[in-house]
Amino acid sequence: MFSKSKINEPGSEADKPASAAPTAAPAAPAQSDYKPTAPKPKAPASVLSSDLHVTGNLKTTGDIQVEGTVEGDIRAHLLTIGESATIKGEVTADDVVINGRIVGRVRGLKVRLTSTARVEGDIIHKTIAIESGAHFEGSVQRQDDPLNPGRSTKPGANPAAAKAETA
Structure with missing residues (x-):
């Protein structure tokens, strides 16, 4: 049993x-x-070497490291501009690390200008760090959502800025 x-x-x-x-x-x-x-291994950054000259726009959800020259807009998750790099166009990324030269607007949640950075253009950011020795000509504007180009700062903030400029 x-x-x-x-x-x-x-x-x-x-x-x-x-x-x-x-x-x-x-x-x-x-x-x-x-x-x-499940958490796919992060792909390595796409590297544009120093002897590469790109004319046109670059767009990725991944990371890009630019060592050469780009004439066009760049959109990425993490964008690193090397010391020998030159960008002529708008740069948009979650994280932007600038070691080289940019002529154009920079948009990023976190923007970092190292001591070798040369930026000629406006920077729209959520957080920014500028090291001593960086060269910057333009304006700096903080936005909660700097990656959205159609959106300006909070509605109450712009009239205050306009009053400050006219006073």
Whole structure:
């Protein structure tokens, strides 16, 4: 009767470890196999070498490191402008690190001008850092959403700025 109760009772304690062990073993590898693919490994930054001259716009959801020359707009997640790089156009990225030269508008959530940066144009940012030695000609404007070009600062902020300019 003891063996009969093991076979006939699906909820018996003898069946639980036997059925749980095979089920748990495949589930564990499936989870461990799934976890590495869930947060996809971050792709390396696309690098534009110092001897490369690009005419046209660049757009990616990834990262770009520019060492050459770009005549056009750039949109990326993380944009690093190398010391030998020159950009002539609008730059838009979540994070912008400028070591080289930009002639045009810069839009970014976090914008950093290093000591070798040369920027001629306006910077629209959420946070900004300018190291000593950086060269900057233009205006700096803080916005909560600097990546959206159609949106200005808070409605109450612009009249105050206009009053300050006229006074």
